[in-house]
Amino acid sequence: MRSPPAPHLGRDRPLDAVWPIIYIDALWVKIRSGSVASKPVYLAVGVDMDGRKDVLGLWVGSEGEGATPWMAVLSELRNRGIEDVCIVVCDGLKGLPDAVTATWPKATVQTCVIHLTRAPLRLSSARDHPKLVPALKGVYAAPTEAAAEQALDAFEASELGERYPASVRTWRSAWPESTPCLAFAPAIRTVVYSTNMVESINSRLRKATRNRGRFPLEQAALKVLCLAVRERIDLEARDADRVAPHWKEALNQFSLFFGGRLGVQ
Incomplete structure (x- = not known):
C-alpha cells in the first residue's frame, strides 16, 4: 500500500x-x-x-x-x-x-478534457493529429451531452476511430466524469472543464x-x-x-x- x-x-x-x-x-x-x-x-x-x-x-x-x-x-x-x-x-x-x-x-x-485529448494524441501518429484534434473537440465542445455522444459515436465509426480504438475507449471509460461541464453555457465551460x-x-x-x-x-x-x-x-x-x-x-x-x-x- x-x-x-x-x-x-x-x-x-x-x-x-x-x-x-x-x-x-x-x-x-x-x-x-x-x-x-x-x-x-x-x-x-x-x-x-x-x-x-x-x-x-x-x-x-x-x-x-x-x-x-x-x-x-x-x-x-x-x-x-x-x-x-x-x-x-x-x-x-x-x-x-x-x-x-x-x-x-x-x-x-x-x-x-485537455488530459483526455492529450491521451489519444500520444497514442496516434502525428500525421493524423490535424484530423484528430477537431474530431475530439466536437465531443467536448458539443452543445449537449446527447450531441457529445453522437459526436463520439461518429468518431468511433470513422476511419480514425477504426485506426485508433484505444482513443475511443479512453473517452468512453471517462464519460461520467468528462461530461458534467456540458451542463453549463459554452462561455464558462473553460472555467470547469x-x-x-x-x-x-x-x-x-x-x-x-x-x-x-x-x-x-x-x-x-x-x-x-x-x-x-x-x-x-x-x-x-x-x-x-x-x-x-x-x-x-x-x-x-x-x-x-x-x-x-x-x-x-
Whole structure:
C-alpha cells in the first residue's frame, strides 16, 4: 500500500467551508533519498466565491502518483475546514473520482478534457493529429451531452476511430466524469472543464524545480516550491485579470445548478 504524502508546513491554515471549484494536479521533482528518484508533488488550487485562485497546499508524495495518497491530501483539506466543494477538476487517474466523492459526497467530479485529448494524441501518429484534434473537440465542445455522444459515436465509426480504438475507449471509460461541464453555457465551460486554471502556477513551479535539477531533501524542494507560489501570488495581486474569466456568469449558473449550496442570494 502506498504511504500518504508528507504535507507542507502550511497545513494548519484554516480554509473556507464551501468552495465553488477546486483543481487538483501533480508535478514531478527529483529528490535524492539514497539515490535520486522522481517524486510527485500534489497541488490543490481553489477558486473562491470572488473568482480568485488560492493555493491550498503542496505535498510531496513518497512514491508514484496514486488515488491513495490523493485521498490523504483531500482528507487533510476537509479537516482544515472544507465541508463542501461543488466541482473538483482532476486528471483521469484511476480511483481518483471515488476518493473525491468519499471526501465530499456532493461534489461533481470533472475530468480535465485537455488530459483526455492529450491521451489519444500520444497514442496516434502525428500525421493524423490535424484530423484528430477537431474530431475530439466536437465531443467536448458539443452543445449537449446527447450531441457529445453522437459526436463520439461518429468518431468511433470513422476511419480514425477504426485506426485508433484505444482513443475511443479512453473517452468512453471517462464519460461520467468528462461530461458534467456540458451542463453549463459554452462561455464558462473553460472555467470547469480543464486544469488550465492552474497551468500558470504549474509552469512557474516546473521552472523553479528545473533550474535546480535535483534536491537533497523533500523540505528543500517544498521551500523552493512555496517561494515560487508566493512570487506567483504577488504577481497576481497586481494583475487585474486574476479573477477567473466569466466568473460572475459562472457563479450565477453554479448557484442554480448546485441548489443553493454556495449561499448566493
